[in-house]
Amino acid sequence: MELIPGLPHDIALECLIRVHHQSLSNLASVSIKWKVEIENPEFQRRRKVAAAARSVVALVQAHVDPNRNSAGAKYATLPVYRVTLCEPETSKWYELPPVPDYPDGLPIFCHLVAVGRNLVLLGGWNPTTWEVSNSVFVYDFLSARWRRGKDMPGSPRSFFGCASDSDQTVFIAGGHDEEKNALRSAMAYDAARDNWKLLPDMARERDECKIVFHGGRFHVIGGYCTQMQGRFERSGEAFDTAAGQWSQVAEDVLNAGVCPRSCVDGGDNKLYVFRGSDVVALEGETWRTVAELPADLGSTAYVTALASKLFVVGSLSFGQPLRAHVLDLKGYTWTKVEMPEVFSGQVQSGSYMEI
Secondary structure (H helix, E strand, O other), X not given: OOOOOOOOHHHHXXXXXXXXXXXXXXXXXXXXXXXXXXXXXXXXXXXXXXXXXXXXXXXXXXXXXXXXXXXXXXXXXXXXXEEEEEEOOOOEEXXXXXXXXXOOOOOEOOEEEEEOOEXXXXXXXXXXXXXXXXXXXXXXXXXXXXXEOOOOOOOOOEOOEEEEOOOOEXXXXXXXXXXXXXXXXXXXXXXXXXXXXXXXXXXXXXXXXXXXEEOOEEEEEOOEOOOOXXXXXXXXXXXXXXXXXXXXXXXOOOOOOOOOOOOEEOOOOOEEEEEOOEEEEEEOOEEEEXXXXXXXXXXXXXXXXXXXXXXXXXXXXXXXXXXXEEEEXXXXXXXXXXXXXXXXXXXXXXXXXXX
């Protein structure tokens, strides 16, 4: 059976790989043959080669009601979160369907990471009961649906670090338990197999740490132990996924004991951190300022790395609508991403993917 009647297979496939990712679920429902082609990893590879794949930033973002009268009233006292998507190259924004278990808003402080063609949503506080959740939900762009994943094992944890290898594995570490005790434990989630694996403990407790995946290792940066309560460390340690073990603690990963939320790997062998109005890069063992924030960004709320770029969301001051910009890491120049008012709400988590 031909993919498209009357067209050679290669030509028909070239037509399919250029369909926008929002329509992939429609393609998959046309026929079994189309579904098989689209689910083949080679389909995604050919999309990238043909420059048909789209760079997308997925965000856990607060809902904004543009119809309320005053600017301050547009943002609810308790934000209602949903998953939004942004294509930085086109400034196109849209919203994903609600998670079935949370039709009225996502868990507060949940994490969102991209794995292959999926998004994985983990943990957070139930917005109704305030209970800490171990839940996992997976969104598949080919089916355009959420499914329930296997819960995170162990007792509930909050404010843990979370990252993925962008392929199959989600890695979490640190955070604190229900008694506010900082944790050393870590685990990995195989999104394809829906399976969790407990990993060796870190050398140190790390509450509110940041995890960055680079060079086959998950780097856990900063955080603080139970006794320090908010006084962040400068240190870090890395888990080698091939060897299955932790590196020795590096004492001076950061050049100051600050919240590592803005730490990102730029994909150019440099670690980037946002400090006040400065963008600071670690080159070898030296930190240096490489850029300043645009005038309409007084502070940053969320940062992620794209291909040779950084996607930055922030605002001029607390409580103001968010703005989005992209920093080109080759020339350290800024490009503004248009952000409609309905997508200007607070961001608490996010991830970059190509699809």
